[in-house]
Amino acid sequence: MDAIDYHALLPEIILAVTVLATLLVDLFTSRKSFAAITAMIGMFASFVAILTLAFCDNLTFCTSTGDRVLFGGSFVVDGYAIVLQGLFIFAGFIVVLMSVGYLETDRYYEGEFYFLIVSAVLGAAVMASSRDFISMIVALEIVSGSGFLLAGWRKGDARSNEASLKFFIIGVLALALLLFGVSLIYGLTGTQVFSEIAAASSSVEDIALFNLGAIFVLLGFGFKVSAVPFHFWTPDVYEGSPPPVTAWLSVGSKGAGFVGLLSVCYLALPSVTEIWGPVLWLVAALSMTIGNIVAIKQTNVIRLLGYSSIAQAGFMLAPFGAAAATGADLSQTFSATVTYLVIYAVMNLGAFAVVIIVGTRVGSYELERWSGLNTWAPGLALSLAAFFMSLAGIPPLAGWFAKFVMFSATIGVGSWWGYSIAIVAALNAVIALVYYLKVLKSAFFDTVPADLDVATLEAGTVPGPTSFAIGLTAAAVLVLGIFPGLAANLGDFSSDFLATLGL
Amino acid sequence: MTLIQFLIVATALFSFGLYGVITRKNAVLVLASVELMLAAVNINLVAFDVYLDDPLNSGQIFTLFTIALAAAEVGIGIAIILMIYRNRQSADVDDLDLMKG
Amino acid sequence: MLNQYYGDYLTVALFIAVGAILVGGAVGASKLLAPKNPGGFKDVAYESGIEPVGGGWNQSHIRYYIFALMFLIFDVEAVFIFPWAITLDAFQAAGRGVFILVEMFLFILILLSGLLYAIRKGVLKWE
Numbered sequence: 001m002d003a004i005d006y007h008a009l010l011p012e013i014i015l016a017v018t019v020l021a022t023l024l025v026d027l028f029t030s031r032k033s034f035a036a037i038t039a040m041i042g043m044f045a046s047f048v049a050i051l052t053l054a055f056c057d058n059l060t061f062c063t064s065t066g067d068r069v070l071f072g073g074s075f076v077v078d079g080y081a082i083v084l085q086g087l088f089i090f091a092g093f094i095v096v097l098m099s100v101g102y103l104e105t106d107r108y109y110e111g112e113f114y115f116l117i118v119s120a121v122l123g124a125a126v127m128a129s130s131r132d133f134i135s136m137i138v139a140l141e142i143v144s145g146s147g148f149l150l151a152g153w154r155k156g157d158a159r160s161n162e163a164s165l166k167f168f169i170i171g172v173l174a175l176a177l178l179l180f181g182v183s184l185i186y187g188l189t190g191t192q193v194f195s196e197i198a199a200a201s202s203s204v205e206d207i208a209l210f211n212l213g214a215i216f217v218l219l220g221f222g223f224k225v226s227a228v229p230f231h232f233w234t235p236d237v238y239e240g241s242p243p244p245v246t247a248w249l250s251v252g253s254k255g256a257g258f259v260g261l262l263s264v265c266y267l268a269l270p271s272v273t274e275i276w277g278p279v280l281w282l283v284a285a286l287s288m289t290i291g292n293i294v295a296i297k298q299t300n301v302i303r304l305l306g307y308s309s310i311a312q313a314g315f316m317l318a319p320f321g322a323a324a325a326t327g328a329d330l331s332q333t334f335s336a337t338v339t340y341l342v343i344y345a346v347m348n349l350g351a352f353a354v355v356i357i358v359g360t361r362v363g364s365y366e367l368e369r370w371s372g373l374n375t376w377a378p379g380l381a382l383s384l385a386a387f388f389m390s391l392a393g394i395p396p397l398a399g400w401f402a403k404f405v406m407f408s409a410t411i412g413v414g415s416w417w418g419y420s421i422a423i424v425a426a427l428n429a430v431i432a433l434v435y436y437l438k439v440l441k442s443a444f445f446d447t448v449p450a451d452l453d454v455a456t457l458e459a460g461t462v463p464g465p466t467s468f469a470i471g472l473t474a475a476a477v478l479v480l481g482i483f484p485g486l487a488a489n490l491g492d493f494s495s496d497f498l499a500t501l502g503l
Numbered sequence: 504m505t506l507i508q509f510l511i512v513a514t515a516l517f518s519f520g521l522y523g524v525i526t527r528k529n530a531v532l533v534l535a536s537v538e539l540m541l542a543a544v545n546i547n548l549v550a551f552d553v554y555l556d557d558p559l560n561s562g563q564i565f566t567l568f569t570i571a572l573a574a575a576e577v578g579i580g581i582a583i584i585l586m587i588y589r590n591r592q593s594a595d596v597d598d599l600d601l602m603k604g
Numbered sequence: 605m606l607n608q609y610y611g612d613y614l615t616v617a618l619f620i621a622v623g624a625i626l627v628g629g630a631v632g633a634s635k636l637l638a639p640k641n642p643g644g645f646k647d648v649a650y651e652s653g654i655e656p657v658g659g660g661w662n663q664s665h666i667r668y669y670i671f672a673l674m675f676l677i678f679d680v681e682a683v684f685i686f687p688w689a690i691t692l693d694a695f696q697a698a699g700r701g702v703f704i705l706v707e708m709f710l711f712i713l714i715l716l717s718g719l720l721y722a723i724r725k726g727v728l729k730w731e
Binding site: 133134137138141145148149152155156158161162164165168169172173175176177179180182183184186187190191192 | 513517520521524530533534537540541543544547548550551554555557561562564565568569572575576579580582583584586587590591596
Binding site: 020023027208 | 612613714717720721725
């Protein structure tokens with residue numbers, strides 16, 4: 001019962017207050033935009049709080065240094081937590097910016113929308129700090145629960161309904177599998193805290209049952225990060241949900257799944273890399289290959305991005321697969337996944353922001369309707385090119401550095417586990433070029449469909465908040481690509497604490 | 504102790520639940536099956552907690568959280584199912600086939 | 605040690621095999637042995653049973669659902685107050701009684717804001 005370090009909890013406290021404030025502001029005011037403004041102010045304040053934690057050593061009012069451990073090891077604020085909390089709040093901020101323009105196009109409930117987005121951000125932020133199963137699963141459910149409701153936000157649209165129900169059924173099934181695995185691990189180690197599980201796992205009586213528990217946990221997270229063969233819900237949910245929600249699901253919700261996977265594998269189960277390594281090797285190889293091959297024949301841009309996000313999840317899982325090698329440098333594979341996740345989040349959010357603008361202007365997300373985008377909106381076409389080429393991994397955009405880090409980490413383990421997954425990833429990086437460039441070819445070199453009126457299309461304007469979001473993400477993609485040291489620093493910062501655990 | 508009996512009951516419940524999720528067509532029954540799986544988890548956690556004599560009782564505390572989560576899930580789930588039922592007069596999972604590819 | 609380890613898997617394999625034989629045998633035997641004689645009368649309700657009319661779904665008003673949901677959520681959240689009450693003594697002995705009291709008020713305040721939302725949305729009106 002020590003005193004509580006409120007500074008370490010400040011980002012979460014601010015977010016929690018923002019959640020309530022967003023809901024109440026919408027109840028007692030008539031202007032719909034107040035809720036969005038409250039949400040943005042809250043997230044910005046929370047981001048500032050994270051910055052004070054990150055640069056704690058240089059600040060005068062900051063008394064404690066190093067990693068902060070709270071609640072008996074259940075809640076830790078270290079580099080890993082800070083980087084990912086910052087990422088999730090940034091993602092939530094961008095999604096709110098995108099939604100402001102989008103929600104006005106139809107009769108939506110607005111206040112509750114922002115309430116749910118901020119709740120999801122809060123859940124994801126807690127997820128990054130939680131170091132025991134109880135807080136992790138509660139946080140995961142805050143993220144997923146708001147996701148189920150957001151996916152069905154277009155109440156009258158049958159596709160949105162369908163997306164919501166599919167996402168819900170898969171989500172609760174994944175939760176049940178995950179919890180069953182957790183209950184087995186708890187029963188064999190007698191603790192819920194990751195560091196204590198890692199310490200106890202070497203002396204477990206029934207190793208087969210422990211491995212079974214680990215497999216169940218991997219299965220549950222497999223659904224959450226939409227990796228093949230647990231991916232089948234992804235394209236439908238992405239297509240049916242309102243596009244700003246899809247952007248959040250592909251970055252925030254998936255990111256929270258990855259955070260869970262990283263924490264569980266590296267912090268709770270480092271002693272059984274021979275179990276999760278090969279499983280995730282296979283999952284990574286399948287996700288990359290199937291995601292990319294199916295993406296090639298997609299005609300709907302949102303579905304294409306859905307399959308692309310499955311393939312990108314495969315790239316993020318590749319370092320896990322390489323960790324199967326005995327004596328692998330786990331801090332390097334860990335930092336590769338974190339770096340990839342950060343860069344993927346930024347470029348995917350940007351891609352969605354552009355896709356939403358073009359899609360609402362043209363009135364369709366079918367690729368054939370998008371041809372000749374360059375003639376009526378050269379600026380949008382250019383930013384579309386930037387984000388898609390970054391997703392494909394073409395220098396000097398940020399995506400190439402993400403792939404570079406991933407390759408150097410997998411090859412760096414110096415074993416066939418690493419070489420083989422690197423070969424699969426290299427082949428897939430080439431396949432991925434096909435469909436990203438297909439979109440760009442259509443946008444730049446094809447002629448505008450005859451029934452579209454170029455004059456009205458040219459007259460359309462980009463809503464201010466959305467263009468701010470596009471500008472912010474585009475700048476990040478360029479800066480991280482040209483000065484990759486920044487992203488590398490983030491990755492190192494996030495994995496420094498592993499050294500203290502002797503990994 | 505009699506841990507093994509509890510684990511058998513829990514595993515059986517979990518399997519019934521999983522079977523129900525896979526085979527049932529009505530969304531409400533799928534939801535009920537998921538609740539069976541979560542109940543199995545609760546039995547497991549409490550049985551392990553008592554068997555291990557956990558000084559922190561973390562298994563039982565976790566069970567309280569699972570119960571609250573399950574209630575929240577039901578609230579969300581029924582709301583979604585009602586929304587779908589209003590729009591298309593059916594809560595059949597097999598009817599959800601608008602999107603393909 | 606290793607023999608024991610693989611022996612465990614042998615048990616699992618044996619279980620799966622026996623399970624498959626049992627289920628396959630039962631289903632197969634009933635397929636082979638049972639006489640098949642489908643007819644309209646077999647679908648009719650037996651003796652005093654009443655012919656079912658309409659679908660299995662019964663319409664009830666949406667307000668029942670919303671009330672039930674409100675009750676469920678607030679009822680279940682009460683579960684967290686019990687462990688709090690149990691640890692109260694220990695916190696007071698450690699001189700942090702006020703802190704723990706304020707924490708519970710915060711928890712209830714958050715729940716109440718949910719109730720406030722429901723009232724403002726007119727959910728609790730029974731017209």
